[in-house]
Amino acid sequence: MNLRLFLDKARQAGLLQTNSEELDPHLEMARVIDRLEGKPLLFERVAGYDSRVVASICGARENLALDLGVEVGQLLFLLADAFARASPPPIIRTGPCQEVTEGQVDLRRLPILTHLPQDGGPYITAGLTVVKDPEHGRNVAFHRLLLLDARHLVARLVEGRGTDTLLRKSPGDVEVAICIGNSVPVLLAAATSLGPEVDEFSIAHALRPTPLVKCLTVDLEVPAECEFVLEGRITQTTAPEGPFLDLTGTMDIVRDGPIVEISCLTHRHDPIYQALLPGGQEHRLLMGLPREPAIYSEVSKVCRCQNVLLTPAAGTWLHAVVQIEKSHPDDGRRALRAAFDGHPSLKHVVVVDGDIDIYDPGEVEWAIATRFQADRDLVVLEHEPGSSLDPSSRHTPGQKTRTSKMGLDATIPWRTPLGRLRSPEERLAFKRIRYTDQAGDQ
Numbered sequence: 001m002n003l004r005l006f007l008d009k010a011r012q013a014g015l016l017q018t019n020s021e022e023l024d025p026h027l028e029m030a031r032v033i034d035r036l037e038g039k040p041l042l043f044e045r046v047a048g049y050d051s052r053v054v055a056s057i058c059g060a061r062e063n064l065a066l067d068l069g070v071e072v073g074q075l076l077f078l079l080a081d082a083f084a085r086a087s088p089p090p091i092i093r094t095g096p097c098q099e100v101t102e103g104q105v106d107l108r109r110l111p112i113l114t115h116l117p118q119d120g121g122p123y124i125t126a127g128l129t130v131v132k133d134p135e136h137g138r139n140v141a142f143h144r145l146l147l148l149d150a151r152h153l154v155a156r157l158v159e160g161r162g163t164d165t166l167l168r169k170s171p172g173d174v175e176v177a178i179c180i181g182n183s184v185p186v187l188l189a190a191a192t193s194l195g196p197e198v199d200e201f202s203i204a205h206a207l208r209p210t211p212l213v214k215c216l217t218v219d220l221e222v223p224a225e226c227e228f229v230l231e232g233r234i235t236q237t238t239a240p241e242g243p244f245l246d247l248t249g250t251m252d253i254v255r256d257g258p259i260v261e262i263s264c265l266t267h268r269h270d271p272i273y274q275a276l277l278p279g280g281q282e283h284r285l286l287m288g289l290p291r292e293p294a295i296y297s298e299v300s301k302v303c304r305c306q307n308v309l310l311t312p313a314a315g316t317w318l319h320a321v322v323q324i325e326k327s328h329p330d331d332g333r334r335a336l337r338a339a340f341d342g343h344p345s346l347k348h349v350v351v352v353d354g355d356i357d358i359y360d361p362g363e364v365e366w367a368i369a370t371r372f373q374a375d376r377d378l379v380v381l382e383h384e385p386g387s388s389l390d391p392s393s394r395h396t397p398g399q400k401t402r403t404s405k406m407g408l409d410a411t412i413p414w415r416t417p418l419g420r421l422r423s424p425e426e427r428l429a430f431k432r433i434r435y436t437d438q439a440g441d442q
């Protein structure tokens, strides 16, 4: 399903918010997206620009579930399945993304949002960067892009990631295509980080058929049905990039980033520009969701894992709840350590039993309150590699961020405080009694 079909489906489901006020991409639109957090949003009129703008396409798990045709709790399994079934998409001869080729490139004609007064400038935030590594093949990733002038942008390439690695080992410029206005499967796939040999478009194609077209001026392919394609080169020349609001809700600093030069711009007739609110729910969800299958897979190596949630309040990045079915007294502790292996940026994790609704923070807190003892069930790890996005960690320039980590085993304790194993009947005393579960309930 391409972006437009998703908008139709969201409209039918009553999820789509449309805004027909004439709004300015400079500061005004970001405030509206923020106010309607999570709901897919279509701006029908943009002051000074021809294109319409969409935002918050992946702003809530419900939007993703609607697009992919599954229940929210099944998203993790659908993604894990797509990782396993990734297959290269076909390349077709023509696609809607090349309906119009602009005679002269002028990026200032795109309604690129400036989100906050303290931002470095207008930023493309939902642009997917496609490059080809001679060793590993295609790489697709989100890279925020600061608008410099009619043909130039500055990219934020996190050190050690695919695009950065390619640029560092290349003697000169690197060909690039930036696609904007993408389907949910393409957005989700681009947010994954499974290793240099994994082609993100193959993951998208496993979720939904995603045919590609060849670019006009560079040796790259892009989804045929996206809205805009910017073709050009990532250069070895740098310029300051930032400040920019990151997913922890704090301002990221100014660094030097490579300048991207755009030489060809194609788009659909009546193209829709896609925006993504920095630090917003969509940013957090896209970052975190692809990490849940990775945690699930590691925890499944040590016990029976039922589900995983990276919680929204901690940026869908730093905190997880892991649900397991215990078959051994130590399964909770084993799951804690495995969860940290599955997502190295994870800082705090709570492990719960299958009777706890992991989507309800109140239930998770109840499990901690009634099943957890700090002297027995707490694991603290010091001086661990951590997330560069956590301002409370130890950051030393040129070195991996260091942090402390904490795991809480909030599963039903199978041992008494004196170490005796509780019988299954004794463990039932930890179950929550609910009026709605009683026989004869109307």
Ligand SMILES: Cc1cc2nc3c(=O)[nH]c(=O)nc-3n(C[C@H](O)[C@H](O)[C@H](O)COP(=O)(O)O)c2cc1C
Binding pocket: 139, 140, 141, 142, 143, 144, 156, 157, 158, 159, 160, 161, 162, 163, 190, 191, 192, 193, 194, 195, 196, 276, 282, 283, 286, 287
């Ligand atoms: C909404 C969003 C914004 C992101 N912005 C950036 C960014 O500006 N720079 C960056 O290097 N990675 C960014 N990422 C992470 C990359 O998309 C991707 O996960 C990572 O680069 C994958 O690593 P790889 O290129 O090694 O496969 C962002 C991810 C999401 C979901």
